[in-house]
Amino acid sequence: xxxxxxxxxxxxxxxxxxxxxxxxxxxxxxxxxxxxxxxxxxxxxxxxxxxxxxxxxxxxxxxxxxxxxxxxxxxxxxxxxxxxxxxxxxxxxxxxxxxxxxxxxxxxxxxxxxxxxxxxxxxxxxxxxxxxxxxxxxxx
Amino acid sequence: xxxxxxxxxxxxxxxxxxxxxxxxxxxxxxxxxxxxxxxxxxxxxxxxxxxxxxxxxxxxxxxxxxxxxxxxxxxxxxxxxxxxxxxxxxxxxxxxxxxxxxxxxxxxxxxxxxxxxxxxxxxxxxxxxxxxxxxxxxxxxxxxxxxxxxxxxxxxxxxxxxxxxxxxxxxxxxxxxxxxxxx
Numbered sequence: 001x002x003x004x005x006x007x008x009x010x011x012x013x014x015x016x017x018x019x020x021x022x023x024x025x026x027x028x029x030x031x032x033x034x035x036x037x038x039x040x041x042x043x044x045x046x047x048x049x050x051x052x053x054x055x056x057x058x059x060x061x062x063x064x065x066x067x068x069x070x071x072x073x074x075x076x077x078x079x080x081x082x083x084x085x086x087x088x089x090x091x092x093x094x095x096x097x098x099x100x101x102x103x104x105x106x107x108x109x110x111x112x113x114x115x116x117x118x119x120x121x122x123x124x125x126x127x128x129x130x131x132x133x134x135x136x137x138x139x140x
Numbered sequence: 141x142x143x144x145x146x147x148x149x150x151x152x153x154x155x156x157x158x159x160x161x162x163x164x165x166x167x168x169x170x171x172x173x174x175x176x177x178x179x180x181x182x183x184x185x186x187x188x189x190x191x192x193x194x195x196x197x198x199x200x201x202x203x204x205x206x207x208x209x210x211x212x213x214x215x216x217x218x219x220x221x222x223x224x225x226x227x228x229x230x231x232x233x234x235x236x237x238x239x240x241x242x243x244x245x246x247x248x249x250x251x252x253x254x255x256x257x258x259x260x261x262x263x264x265x266x267x268x269x270x271x272x273x274x275x276x277x278x279x280x281x282x283x284x285x286x287x288x289x290x291x292x293x294x295x296x297x298x299x300x301x302x303x304x305x306x307x308x309x310x311x312x313x314x315x316x317x318x319x320x321x322x323x
Contacts, residue, residue, distance in 0.1 A: 004310060005306055009274060011254050012258075013274060013275065016172065016275040021175060034192070034193050035159060035160060035193065036156060038193050040197060040199050040200055
């Protein structure tokens, strides 16, 4: 296998040499004429990254200038009132209670039923005591 | 006699004469490679002309990180693929030349040229990778750069192409042996 590969390498090289590639005088003249009418392009002119950086820089500066202009225009002739100085802790607590407010409140009569109940119980108790006294008198 | 690096430096400084010397060094190598990439010799000559024009135009963008040959073959491959796309578009309208430019350029031999076999059984990119590896002796990294492909793809393609070609070669050897036996 190695022998075959070696033979292949050698034949590739040898067979390439069997290809005639003579440059005719006409062809040589053509190449010479085309080169003499061509000029190398200046590397500085064909460098795209230089244009890219300058473009980026100029667009950034334009953007910044536009932003600054907008800020100036928005804030033009706008008076800013100074903020009142306030102490961090309240120095005085002011509670304003309105005086002279007409108070006409009435007490709720929530105890009336209970008082009446108490009276009924007391009368019941009195009746019960009288009954007991009467019974005692009868037995003794 | 100036070295290749000196010629490149002079060409980068604007010397057309120095670049012409570089053209002389590489034109045959490039043409030999392009003859098998293109459909006709005329196409190959157009591609080689465009390649040298582009190389000279953008000579200042060449960085010695890559070999000059790698850079040049990369440009040639791009131009060849453009021509190939144009050929595909114009195929319906233009009658293609039946004669094979490669076959016409190959010196007559008893056996079939292996590059003809390669072109028949391999894809265009695999063929180019094989050429750059075995004829131009380019490292795999340079081949990948020239083809604009990942290194891993290049390695796998070279390995598979080599295996296919060796199988073809083994088959050819068997056929020859059988022929001799029966002959």
